[in-house]
Each structure stands twice: as C-alpha cells, then as structure tokens.
Amino acid sequence: MPGQPGAPDGGGQEAPPPPDGEAARGMRARADEAPGRRVGERKKQFLVAPQQAPGLAAIGPFGMPSPALQPPSLQAVEKALNDHPDIDVVRTVGTAGMGPLGIGAAAGGGTLVARMTDDKARALQQQTQGQLVIERDQHLLLHEVMPRQPAMVNSLAVRASATLAFRMVVLGKDGTPLPDAEVALFGGLLPAGGMTDARGEVTVTLYGDSPHMVSGVYVKPRADYWSFYQRDPDLGTDEANVIGLRPLSDWPQLPDFPKRSAIGWGQRAMRLDQLPPNFRGQGVKIAVIDSGADNRHPDLKRIQNGVDIIGKNPDSWNQDVLGHGSHCSGVIGGADPTFGIHGFAPEAEIHVCKLFPGGQVSQLIEALDYCIEQQIDVVNLSLGGVSPSPALEQRIVRAKQAGIACIAATGNSGGPVQYPAASPNVLAVAAIGKFDEFPRDSYHVETLSTDVDASGYFTAKFSCFGPEVDVCAPGVAIVSSVPPANFAAWDGTSMAAPHVTGLAALMLAHHPALQAQGGMRSAQRVDALFDLIRRSGRRVTQSGALRTGAGMPDAPTAFGLGLPGQQAMQAPLGSMAGAMAANAMFDPAINAAYLGMGAPRAPAFMAPLGFGYGGTRVGW
Known part of the structure; x- marks a missing residue:
C-alpha cells in the first residue's frame, strides 16, 4: 500500500522507506546546524x-x-x-x-x-x-457568544479550487453606510468574513463553485443597530448584496432610544420597575472585573473608581477597547435619568477592575485582593477559565470570608458550568431569553431553543448548565452601553450575571434582613443574600434546575413587597430557622423546585406565529 517500503506512491515510483533511528538523529543534527531559532517547549x-x-x-x-x-x-x-x-x-x-x-x-x-x-x-x-x-x-475568557467556533484543526489543505467573491454592502437608517460591521458567511470549504469599510462595503471570498454553498450570512454592527442573520441567503456574485440593518430605536419597546431613556427587557422581566423609586443602591460598593468601563459614556459618568490590573496604570481603567465591561456596568448601574438604559443600582459606588484583554488567573487573584482592600460588597464576574483553579478558589473563599458576594456567569459553551461559576462559593447565573424581545431577522434568533414556556421565555442555546446553576437571568438581546457613547444588543451569560449583581446590590442597600446588625460584612451575610436571591426565583421555561436553577429572581419577591408574610424578611437569616421563616412567603411550587422535589410544569408552548423546532428556521 502507498507509504510502505517498496510500494508504489501513486506516481509510478516506490515510496522511500521511513528513516531509521540513526537516520532520524542525523536529520535532527542537520536541522540543529541550520541558522535560526529551534522550536521546542517554552516555559x-x-x-x-x-x-x-x-x-x-x-x-x-x-x-x-x-x-x-x-x-x-x-x-x-x-x-x-x-x-x-x-x-x-x-x-x-x-x-x-x-x-x-x-x-x-x-x-x-x-x-x-x-x-x-x-x-x-x-x-x-x-x-x-x-x-x-x-x-x-490560565488565560481567562470573557463570556461572549460567538456566531461560530473556529475549527481546532482543519484537515483540508485547499491548493486549487474555485473561489466566489461576494461584494457585501451594509446600510443603516436612511441608507447610511455602516463601517466596522462584521460580515461572516457560513458554508463553503473554509470560513470567510471581513469588516466593512467607510462605504459600508466588504468583499468576502469563499472557496466553492456555487453561491448555493452559502448556508448563512451574519452581520454584527459595532453599535446602535440590531444584528442580522439570514439562513440560506440568496446571494449573487455579479452585483452588490445589500443588507439593511434596523436601528435599536425602531424597536417598539425602545421608542426614540437612546434620547428617551428606557428600562431594558431584562429589568422589566425581573420587575425592577415595581420597586420603590428610592431603591437605588446607595452605600453599596460593586466591583466589575472585566475589560474596563468608559466613563465618558453618559450612562457611566458616575463611575469614578478603578484599577488597571494588567497595565498597572492608575489612569487607564476607563479605556475599554472591547466594550464588554462598559456593557456589564451599564446593566448594573446605568445612571442617566434621561438617556439610555436604566441600571439596577444607579447610586451604588462602582469600582472597575480592568482585566482584559489578556487577563490570567494571577491577575484575577490581584483583582480580588483589591476588592478585599476596598471593602467591596458585590463582585460581577462575567468571565471564566478552562478548569478549576485551587489558587483562585482560596482567594474566592477569602473574599467571601471578608463579606464579598461573588456573582459569576456560567459560560457560553453550551456545556457544563465553567469555573469560577462552578465554585460552591459563588452564585452562578445562567442565561434565558424571551422570543418577542428582538427582531426576527437578527442573530438573536439563533439562541432560541425548543425549551420555551407559555410566556415566551426560553433557555439560551449557548448557556452552560449543570447542578451548579443557582439562578437564571435575561441574557439574550440585552441592550446596554458601549464606548464611546453608544449602545449595543448583546447575548451571553455575561449579560445575565449583571442583572443579578444589580439586584444583589439593591438588596444589600435596602433589605431589612441584610441591614440587621449594621449590615456587618461576613460570610454569613453572603450566604443570606444568596439564599434570598434563590428563594425569589420565578419558574421560567420548561426546563429543570440544571438549566435555570431556582428560576429568574423577582425583585419585589426578593423584598417581600406586596406578598403575604412580608414580615418574614425581617427574620434573621443566619440560621436554619431564619431561612425557613423567610421561605414562608414564597410559592410552594417554586420552593419545591428549588429544593429538588419537583414542581408542576407550565402548559406546553403552542408555537404561536409558526415557531419552528428541531433546528428549522423560525417561521416568522
């Protein structure tokens, strides 16, 4: 057979035998004598x-x-x-x-x-x-949803093949060209994509011999517009392929946005708008360990504290080249009353710990040390690693003992909960969406799963799951701030965790049970906070606790507002008796689900508007 000594190699000649041990050593010796740097293991x-x-x-x-x-x-x-x-x-x-x-x-x-x-x-x-x-x-990752994961190793080595060049033009409102929009084509032999120029144009070259090989086109704008996704697109190679994007302000729930301020659908789903108006997080310190936060943004001007863990520069924590930390900070503390999105705790003191790009576990340990020194109350961790870290776990434990509540995103791989959300010492947040909260031609459609309840809530396809999940929160089509003064709709458990972080800050600032004994910082206070958040969970989607934990936290329920047994939230929460007393004000079915005893499922979703399942296109 080909490749064996003496066997034809397909060209009529015998293939040479593989080198023996002595010959191989000789080849390595000759390579060692060649000029240049030898490739070997680095430290x-x-x-x-x-x-x-x-x-x-x-x-x-x-x-x-x-x-x-x-x-x-x-x-x-x-x-x-x-x-x-x-x-x-x-x-x-x-x-x-x-x-x-x-x-x-x-x-x-x-x-x-x-x-x-x-x-x-x-x-x-x-x-x-x-x-x-x-x-x-380990190098840490920000939990952002990607439209596709690159192949680790592609077995194809394309030398000569037909290529197709698609001229793509991306336009915004009134036909305005949109620069810096990411355009990706799915299908063909190898991935293809590019970024639009100042004219809103980009040429994407795909290996293949027919435009019918393209199975999807995805456009991600830099800001202020909804994304676009078309499965099986009708593309041509002889003329420009024009894609018009919808402004965020065209969405019925965001009229005249951002000039007219709005409450995001996630805040509405958690009923933030039904809390007393004076619940604004006064006196609580929040740390956002992320990519920085641009406080030039009108919604983030109140943020005045931070540290650049990577650059060690006291003046660069507010330079957010990724926009991720600014987006998370806007969900937590967006503060302009007339512009943009309302945050959960606009009067809380937010500290920014810049860790990206390039953050590693060692720098996350430094960031947690900063939080301990600054007496931070709540930490938002919309990040993760590859595997559990004993060194990091020791610092998370120390932070908890100092009274710091760490709230972490579960991850976006669609697999098991990632670390540090998998730690038993943090509150792990999974992501859900609501199918009527984004345009039907946007990429957010691709996050839909078949697990949809009668109200349209669904578990996001990308959200990691497992017994470590504590609660779930809105994490699909979340509109928030991005630099320099713009807004974007993003998906991810990164977007879900800040919803819970913001609620936690409000509870530490205003919940009577957590204000007992002067709000003393301790691990017991952290456990009491996490317990109250879990017990406020409202059943959403039709999945079990592995995907949604105790459910989506409900702000009025967390405070016992307007519910029988409201006085229960005054009970001390550092003991089993206190936890059982607080439990009395919640729905027995929800408590049963939280305690693992099962609960009645919601009525089957009847697929309104022709909603399709099993990987088929949404029939809108």
Whole structure:
C-alpha cells in the first residue's frame, strides 16, 4: 500500500522507506546546524502557593483535600524557586505591599507567579507531596457568544479550487453606510468574513463553485443597530448584496432610544420597575472585573473608581477597547435619568477592575485582593477559565470570608458550568431569553431553543448548565452601553450575571434582613443574600434546575413587597430557622423546585406565529 517500503506512491515510483533511528538523529543534527531559532517547549507561567490548612480552602490540588502537614511559608518557597536554575520567579501576588499598583494586599497567604516547563512543574508537585498548589496560570475568557467556533484543526489543505467573491454592502437608517460591521458567511470549504469599510462595503471570498454553498450570512454592527442573520441567503456574485440593518430605536419597546431613556427587557422581566423609586443602591460598593468601563459614556459618568490590573496604570481603567465591561456596568448601574438604559443600582459606588484583554488567573487573584482592600460588597464576574483553579478558589473563599458576594456567569459553551461559576462559593447565573424581545431577522434568533414556556421565555442555546446553576437571568438581546457613547444588543451569560449583581446590590442597600446588625460584612451575610436571591426565583421555561436553577429572581419577591408574610424578611437569616421563616412567603411550587422535589410544569408552548423546532428556521 502507498507509504510502505517498496510500494508504489501513486506516481509510478516506490515510496522511500521511513528513516531509521540513526537516520532520524542525523536529520535532527542537520536541522540543529541550520541558522535560526529551534522550536521546542517554552516555559509557561505557573501559580505556586502554600496549600491552606483544611477548612480554609474548598479544594486542594487536583480536587484532593489539603494535607495535615504544615505547608512551608511563602518566603521559603520563593527562596527555593529562586535557587533553581530552570525556574524564573516573575512576581508575587496577594501579600502585604504586593497588591495591584503597590497597594497593600489583603492579609493572608500569597501566591508566586513563576515560569517553568510542564515537566519541571510535575516534578515540583511530586517533590512537595501536595504541600504546594502548583497550576498553570490560565488565560481567562470573557463570556461572549460567538456566531461560530473556529475549527481546532482543519484537515483540508485547499491548493486549487474555485473561489466566489461576494461584494457585501451594509446600510443603516436612511441608507447610511455602516463601517466596522462584521460580515461572516457560513458554508463553503473554509470560513470567510471581513469588516466593512467607510462605504459600508466588504468583499468576502469563499472557496466553492456555487453561491448555493452559502448556508448563512451574519452581520454584527459595532453599535446602535440590531444584528442580522439570514439562513440560506440568496446571494449573487455579479452585483452588490445589500443588507439593511434596523436601528435599536425602531424597536417598539425602545421608542426614540437612546434620547428617551428606557428600562431594558431584562429589568422589566425581573420587575425592577415595581420597586420603590428610592431603591437605588446607595452605600453599596460593586466591583466589575472585566475589560474596563468608559466613563465618558453618559450612562457611566458616575463611575469614578478603578484599577488597571494588567497595565498597572492608575489612569487607564476607563479605556475599554472591547466594550464588554462598559456593557456589564451599564446593566448594573446605568445612571442617566434621561438617556439610555436604566441600571439596577444607579447610586451604588462602582469600582472597575480592568482585566482584559489578556487577563490570567494571577491577575484575577490581584483583582480580588483589591476588592478585599476596598471593602467591596458585590463582585460581577462575567468571565471564566478552562478548569478549576485551587489558587483562585482560596482567594474566592477569602473574599467571601471578608463579606464579598461573588456573582459569576456560567459560560457560553453550551456545556457544563465553567469555573469560577462552578465554585460552591459563588452564585452562578445562567442565561434565558424571551422570543418577542428582538427582531426576527437578527442573530438573536439563533439562541432560541425548543425549551420555551407559555410566556415566551426560553433557555439560551449557548448557556452552560449543570447542578451548579443557582439562578437564571435575561441574557439574550440585552441592550446596554458601549464606548464611546453608544449602545449595543448583546447575548451571553455575561449579560445575565449583571442583572443579578444589580439586584444583589439593591438588596444589600435596602433589605431589612441584610441591614440587621449594621449590615456587618461576613460570610454569613453572603450566604443570606444568596439564599434570598434563590428563594425569589420565578419558574421560567420548561426546563429543570440544571438549566435555570431556582428560576429568574423577582425583585419585589426578593423584598417581600406586596406578598403575604412580608414580615418574614425581617427574620434573621443566619440560621436554619431564619431561612425557613423567610421561605414562608414564597410559592410552594417554586420552593419545591428549588429544593429538588419537583414542581408542576407550565402548559406546553403552542408555537404561536409558526415557531419552528428541531433546528428549522423560525417561521416568522
């Protein structure tokens, strides 16, 4: 057969035999003599920290309990690493005087950041017998929904093939060209896409021999317009293909937006508009650990505190090149009463911890140290990693002990809940949508699942699920602020988590039970807050707790407003008796679902307007 010694190679000649061991060594020797840099394994960044004693950390290395043996001090570990010729100590995070920008970090153990090879890290782990946490300093991801995931390795190697050039023109209101709009074509042999120029034009070249190979066209505007998606589009190669986008202000729920302020559909769904008008989050500190927040935006002008964890520049935390942190901050604290979207807690004190682009676990640890130092009450984490981090978990536990409530997005891979949302010490938020809250030709349609209830609520296809999910919140077609003074409708559990963060801030500021004992910061207060949020959950969609947890938090229910047993929210919540007393004011069916005992399902959704299932196009 081809490729074997003596066998034809398809061209009438015999294929050469593979090199034996001596020949292979000779080939490597010749390569070593060639000029240039040899490709080999590089040193990677690792986190090294003394393992905390049992009871202080939720998990130890590789999920094992911490050993009873007293771990070495951080100073001893640093000296040993510095003495090793193959290990480079980069910096220390989490010890006094070593916090971000030189601010003294929280009391407690620190973490070393060091560079070494994988083999050296494994050897070090074995030598220390579990006394040290040694893990890769993982790069974190912002939980943003992507229209497609790039293939890891494509087996195609296209050398010669027919190509199709599609001239795409994207126009806005009154035929205005829209620059910087992302255009992607699905189908063909390889992915294809591009960005529109100042004329709103882009030429997208696709490998293939027929326009019928294109299975979809997606357009994502930079801001102020709804996205566009057309399955099986009718495209031509001999003339321009024109796509007109709808302004956000054309949507009936956003008349004359943003000149006329509006309450987002997520805030309405959680009934923020039914709380007393003086519930505005006064006196509560919120941290948004994200890509920064542009406080030039009219909705974000009240934000005056921040730190750039990556650049270590005290003046760059408000430079948000991604827009993600600005979007999350707008949902939480949008504050202009006459412009844009109303945030949940417009008078809360928001601190911005800039971690993206480029954030790693070590920098997230620094950001949590900043939160401990600044006595932050609630942290929004619309980010995630690849796998659990024992070093990060220790810092999350320390933050909780300092009274900080961490609220995290579950992730957008459509698989198991990602970390840190998977931590038992945070509140994990999944995403839901509502099918009548976005245009029917927008990409938001692609987030629809078959799990839709009678009110149109559905679990978003992208939302991660599992037993770690605590609650769900609106995370599809969420309109919020983006730099410099614009708005965009985005999808993601990143957008769901800020809804719950904003509600948590209001509860810490105004809920009598959480104001007891002067609002003392403690892990017990965090548990009481999370318990109240879960118990306010309202059943949405027809899925179970693995996808929606205790349901969508309801703001009036969380405060006991207008409900029988309203006085129950005055009960102390640090005990089982207090939790049972607070539980008395909620619907038994919802409580049964929260406690895992099951609850009656909502009536089957009858597919109004020709809604299709099973991957078919929505029949609108």
